[in-house]
Amino acid sequence: MHALPDLSLVQYSLIYNILSFTIASMGASFVFFLVVRQQVGIAYRPAILFSSLVVGIACYHYFRIFNSFESAFVLADGVYKPSGKPFNDAYRYVDWMLTVPLLLVELVAVLHLAKDLGRKMLIRLIIAAVLMIGLGYVGEGELTNMTTRATWGTLSSIPFVYILYVLWVQLGVVVKTQSESVRGLIKITRVVLLATWGVYPVTYLLPMLGIDIQSSVVAIQSGYALADVAAKCGYGLLIYFIARTKSEEDGSLPQA
Amino acid sequence: MHALPDLSLVQYSLIYNILSFTIASMGASFVFFLVVRQQVGIAYRPAILFSSLVVGIACYHYFRIFNSFESAFVLADGVYKPSGKPFNDAYRYVDWMLTVPLLLVELVAVLHLAKDLGRKMLIRLIIAAVLMIGLGYVGEGELTNMTTRATWGTLSSIPFVYILYVLWVQLGVVVKTQSESVRGLIKITRVVLLATWGVYPVTYLLPMLGIDIQSSVVAIQSGYALADVAAKCGYGLLIYFIARTKSEEDGSLPQA
Numbered sequence: 001m002h003a004l005p006d007l008s009l010v011q012y013s014l015i016y017n018i019l020s021f022t023i024a025s026m027g028a029s030f031v032f033f034l035v036v037r038q039q040v041g042i043a044y045r046p047a048i049l050f051s052s053l054v055v056g057i058a059c060y061h062y063f064r065i066f067n068s069f070e071s072a073f074v075l076a077d078g079v080y081k082p083s084g085k086p087f088n089d090a091y092r093y094v095d096w097m098l099t100v101p102l103l104l105v106e107l108v109a110v111l112h113l114a115k116d117l118g119r120k121m122l123i124r125l126i127i128a129a130v131l132m133i134g135l136g137y138v139g140e141g142e143l144t145n146m147t148t149r150a151t152w153g154t155l156s157s158i159p160f161v162y163i164l165y166v167l168w169v170q171l172g173v174v175v176k177t178q179s180e181s182v183r184g185l186i187k188i189t190r191v192v193l194l195a196t197w198g199v200y201p202v203t204y205l206l207p208m209l210g211i212d213i214q215s216s217v218v219a220i221q222s223g224y225a226l227a228d229v230a231a232k233c234g235y236g237l238l239i240y241f242i243a244r245t246k247s248e249e250d251g252s253l254p255q256a
Numbered sequence: 257m258h259a260l261p262d263l264s265l266v267q268y269s270l271i272y273n274i275l276s277f278t279i280a281s282m283g284a285s286f287v288f289f290l291v292v293r294q295q296v297g298i299a300y301r302p303a304i305l306f307s308s309l310v311v312g313i314a315c316y317h318y319f320r321i322f323n324s325f326e327s328a329f330v331l332a333d334g335v336y337k338p339s340g341k342p343f344n345d346a347y348r349y350v351d352w353m354l355t356v357p358l359l360l361v362e363l364v365a366v367l368h369l370a371k372d373l374g375r376k377m378l379i380r381l382i383i384a385a386v387l388m389i390g391l392g393y394v395g396e397g398e399l400t401n402m403t404t405r406a407t408w409g410t411l412s413s414i415p416f417v418y419i420l421y422v423l424w425v426q427l428g429v430v431v432k433t434q435s436e437s438v439r440g441l442i443k444i445t446r447v448v449l450l451a452t453w454g455v456y457p458v459t460y461l462l463p464m465l466g467i468d469i470q471s472s473v474v475a476i477q478s479g480y481a482l483a484d485v486a487a488k489c490g491y492g493l494l495i496y497f498i499a500r501t502k503s504e505e506d507g508s509l510p511q512a
Contacts, residue, residue, distance in 0.1 A: 034291075042511070049291055053284045060280050085331065090269060094277045098284070 004072060004082040005213045012073060012080040015221045019066045022225045026059035029233040036240055041252025044243035047110035051236035054099045054106070058232050061095035062225075064088075069221075092224060093137040100133060101126045103235065104163070107189065110242050113174060125166055128159035135159075136204065146208045153204055160201070164194065181245050189238040192230065199227035260328060260338040261469045268329060268336040271477045275322045278481045282315035285489040292496055297508025300499035303366035307492035310355045310362070314488050317351035318481075320344070325477070348480060349393040356389060357382045359491065360419070363445065366498050369430060381422055384415035391415075392460065402464045409460055416457070420450065437501050445494040448486065455483035 007015075033052035037045050065088075072087035073080040104125040108118050139152025167190055175186050203223035207216045247253040263271075289308035293301050321344075328343035329336040360381040364374050395408025423446055431442050459479035463472045503509040 034287075037291075045295075049288065053288060056287060057280050057284050060283060061276075064276060086265070086269075088269070088272070090273045091276065094273050094280070097277070098280055 004087055005217060006082070007073065007080040007214060007217070009078065009080070011214060011218050015069065015218060016066075018222045018225045019062060019069060022229055023059060023062045023066060025229045025233050026055045026062060029055040029236060030059055033236055033240070039254060040240070040243040041247035041250065041254070043112050043250075043252060044110055044247060047106050047239055047243055048236075050102050050106045050109060051239055054102045055232050055236060057098050057102075058095055058228060061091045062228075064091045089140065090137070093133055093140065096133045097130065099232065100129045103193075103231070104129060106236070106239050107167075107171075107193075110239050110246070111171075111174060111178070111186075112246070117174070121166060121170065125163060128162045128166075132156050132159040132163070136200075140204070149204075150208060153201065157201060160197070167193070179245075179249055182242060182249070185238060185242045185245060189235065189242065192235050192238060196227050196231035196235065199223055199230075203227070260343055261473060262338070263329065263336040263470060263473070265334065265336070267470060267474050271325065271474060272322075274478045274481045275318060275325060278485055279315060279318045279322060281485045281489050282311045282318060285311040285492060286315055289492055289496070295510060296496070296499040297503035297506065297510070299368050299506075299508065300366055300503060303362050303495055303499055304492075306358050306362045306365060307495055310358045311488050311492060313354050313358075314351055314484060317347045318484075320347045345396065346393070349389055349396070352389045353386065355488065356385045359449075359487070360385060362492070362495050363423075363427075363449075366495050366502070367427075367430060367434070367442075368502070373430070377422060377426065381419060384418045384422075388412050388415040388419070392456070396460070405460075405464060409457065413457060416453070423449070435501075435505055438498060438505070441494060441498045441501060445491065445498065448491050448494060452483050452487035452491065455479055455486075459483070 030052055033048055033055065037048040037052065040048060068086075068088045068091065071085050072083055074083040075081075105122060108122050108125070111118075113121070133156075135152055135156035139149045139156065142149040142152070175183055178186065203220050206219050206223070207213070211219070244253075286308055289304055289311065293304040293308065296304060324342075324344045324347065327341050328339055330339040331337075361378060364378050364381070367374075369377070389412075391408055391412035395405045395412065398405040398408070427446075431439055434442065459476050462475050462479070463469070467475070500509075
């Protein structure tokens with residue numbers, strides 16, 4: 001709950017339009033995943049269902065973020081001034097608390113691992129994800145004291161690094177047992193995950209780089225929104241490709 | 257319809273975000289249960305349908321609660337003051353009046369008991385549930401006279417104890433005829449029911465424990481919301497696991 005700066009027409013419109021773009025992307029992906037779920041083998045449908053839940057939940061939250069952003073500013077003398085109503089950034093963290101564990105469930109579900117192995121890996125990943133988001137949330141509100149922001153950010157990075165370790169090292173062993181084309185897709189998916197999730201800490205760091213507070217607000221809002229589109233819609237699409245390939249390979253592709 | 261206290265930014269945001277988290281959880285669960293209904297044997301689909309109705313109804317009511325909460329406060333001088341518009345807490349009781357009987361139907365339906373036995377048990381459970389909620393509602397509005405609140409609370413506990421008796425003692429006899437893995441799941445489901453429904457009387461008691469009225473409002477709103485997520489989404493998930501297991505055991509799991 002930090003003080004908002006004045007925004008120019010261009011700055012305000014940029015955030016406004018990117019938020020709206022995100023709502024449209026999430027909504028369209030929600031319908032897409034619900035429909036294409038029927039086009040993969042039965043064993044891989046849960047993974048696609050989780051993809052649709054992720055973008056559905058995100059679509060809801062972007063409506064809330066959009067409305068909160070709109071009501072937090074008022075146009076006066078050609079600039080957007082804070083209206084006094086707070087801009088509730090916490091929606092993002094509420095969203096991540098639900099969607100990030102589901103994104104990890106998607107990846108583990110589409111691999112269709114042995115039950116025990118899958119469950120163990122998921123429990124660890126979910127605990128790490130919840131810690132990562134909770135610790136990041138505490139630091140996010142801090143836009144003036146950079147030491148505090150950096151401390152929480154660093155703490156939040158520890159479970160993030162742990163998630164990367166599980167996905168690369170522990171999951172790497174499992175990935176070796178998959179066919180070559182599936183292996184290729186999993187590698188791309190992991191890189192997308194690293195690249196998109198990497199946007200969050202970078203966006204988080206922005207206010208510490210001596211950027212003025214206006215550009216910093218613009219960069220945070222656009223950075224998080226675009227990263228969310230890639231990490232949810234794009235990532236979900238890759239999970240769908242993996243499910244298609246695996247269905248073709250094991251002959252479970254629906255024929256009608 | 258009691259007088260609302262001033263709330264700090266942190267207190268207001270906490271309730272606000274937990275209510276929004278609940279909307280997202282209920283909405284995502286609604287889609288999830290509608291879809292996975294097709295993934296269990298035909299005999300168990302009514303149970304999953306009831307799960308989806310429960311979270312759908314709850315999603316609607318949480319939108320109402322959220323909007324009512326938002327309009328009941330106005331930000332002035334850095335604190336949220338009552339706007340004069342009442343915060344309509346009764347939505348919760350309207351919700352429970354519909355969803356609590358359905359939650360009991362879910363449990364009886366997934367067991368797929370003999371028709372007579374199931375019907376008899378349900379009639380008793382539903383009457384008890386309606387009494388429990390009606391009596392609790394009368395006491396809920398009372399935040400100052402603790403004797404009145406306690407009296408209605410005690411009356412409301414009598415049908416609650418009766419429901420526990422039916423589920424543990426009477427249903428216990430039926431549960432013995434189920435396979436070991438189903439028995440294990442039913443036991444977990446009953447414990448979740450007891451643990452989550454137990455939150456309601458505890459939350460109800462809070463204003464009597466000498467807690468200041470601000471903390472009491474925060475605790476009531478977060479306590480009810482989080483208990484609802486566990487008692488509706490979490491409980492529905494367990495009912496789904498029971499349906500899956502029973503479908504696997506009797507060979508009714510859909511193959512395509």
